[in-house]
Amino acid sequence: KxxxxxxxxxxxxxxxxxxxxxxxxxxxxxxxxxxxxxxxxxxxxxxxxxxxxxxxxxxxxxxxxxxxxxxxxxxRVKRFGVRLGMEYDTNVNISSGDVPRRKSTRGVAEFYYIHRGESLDYTARLYGNSNSKVPSYDVYRASVDGRYTKGGIFLPFGLGYTMVGRSYYSTQAYSGLGAYLGELRTSLRVGYEGYRSAPLEEEKRSAPFGKLEVDGSFQGGDFYSGLYASAGYYATKGKNWRRAELSVGGYANKRLGRLGLGISAELTYTPYTQTNTLFGKKRKDTYARLSPFVSYQILPTTYLLTTYSYNRNASNIGIYDYVRHIFSISLSHEF
Known part of the structure; x- marks a missing residue:
């Protein structure tokens, strides 16, 4: 049966x-x-x-x-997809009175291409959101992430470019070595991040980094979930930004016919190892995100998705302490 x-x-x-x-x-x-x-x-x-x-x-x-x-x-498996939608972002800064609180309604567009071959898998993405009323919050990103697999061993790799507003630009490249251990996937990544400017200081900086990642997925019928954890260090060349990063997170998704219910969560602790020259102390951030979502399958490869995301960054430096509530609705289709 x-x-x-x-x-x-x-x-x-x-x-x-x-x-x-x-x-x-x-x-x-x-x-x-x-x-x-x-x-x-x-x-x-x-x-x-x-x-x-x-x-x-x-x-x-x-x-x-x-x-x-x-x-x-x-x-080879080849898929092309597109997602179009709208986001509302409260972008509230709760501790620093001299930073204006801003709300943003923006359009979102994402295009992606997925390739799965005998050994090589990769995904290429183009993402952008734009709001002419608050241009400093516009984000545009292009990235390629993938892995080369032989048996239970894989080589992850990635390359990305991000532009935020009109003054912040960053690039990232990484590679590494990983292995599948039953339901778990473990990898050690090394890479480089480069920044052309920062939100508070006009400067260039670069950050070689290393990161150990472990994740696993669990599936049973129409329910699947996953957990991940990572530990990394960013050896930023420049003042204020050298830091460690510890992160854990997970997700769960349940299908009920055409309806999908899910939630994802993340917790990241980031201690900076240099004294901030503007505020005279070492910055420490604890970031938490909780994102429930609902999807509806309109056609076999067409989905309507609604998401709420609660974002809280608790920092000992007020200007980095904030709460953001992000609501989004989008339509996606794969060809």
Whole structure:
């Protein structure tokens, strides 16, 4: 029964229900390996590499399915998507009276291309939001992030460029080495960040950095979740900005037919190791974010998404202490 339901939802392009029913097929069923094969295809296309590797290892025990899964690896997955929407941002600064409180309603556009090959996976993104009334909060970003995988070892890489307002520009590049350990993915990344100016000080600065990251995803039917943690150090060349960074976070998503309910959260502690020359003390920030969201599947690859995001940065320097409430609604479609 579960196999037949999985096949039916596969034809209807409903991946969450496909996962739910194929994952319930009993190992004693004569169609168990076939269900695993479809699950492997689904996880490879969605980019959940740890789950794909788990199914791949199981399928390789059967010579026939081992040949099939090797053939799948040689096929490329290509997807192009677009997201358009609106955001309302309170952008409230709660401690510094000399910094104006600003509210912003802005348009958002994002275009992305996903490529999944035999060993090379990457995603290219173009993102922008704009509000002519508060141009200092406009953000434009271009980035490429990916990994090269062989067996359980992967090499992450990335390159990005960000422009905020009309005076702040940054570039970032990184690479590293990682491994899949069961459901966990661990990587050590090293890279470089460069800034042309800063919000408070007109200066150039650069920051070689290193970061250790661990994350894992867990999926059961139409429910999936994940956790991540990272520890990094940014050896910024220049005053005020050298810092460590400790971060933990997670997400959960539940599908209820066409409706999706989810939440993500993040907590980051950032102690700066240099005395701030403007305020005469070492800056310490604790940033927290909580973001519940609701999505609705209009068509097989078209979604309506609404999100609320609570952002709190508690800092011992008032000008960096703030609360932001961000509300957004967007429409996304994949081709």
């Amino acid at each position: 579960n196999f037949l339901l999985g096949q039916a939802y596969l034809r209807k392009s409903k991946p969450e229900l496909v996962r739910k029913h194929f994952s319930k097929v009993s190992p004693s069923s004569p169609r168990y390996k076939e269900a695993l094969f479809y699950l492997a295809l689904l996880e490879r296309e969605s980019g959940r590499q740890s789950l794909f590797l788990r199914y791949q290892e199981e399928l390789k025990k059967d010579p026939a399915y081992g040949i099939l899964i090797e053939g799948v690896l040689k096929e």
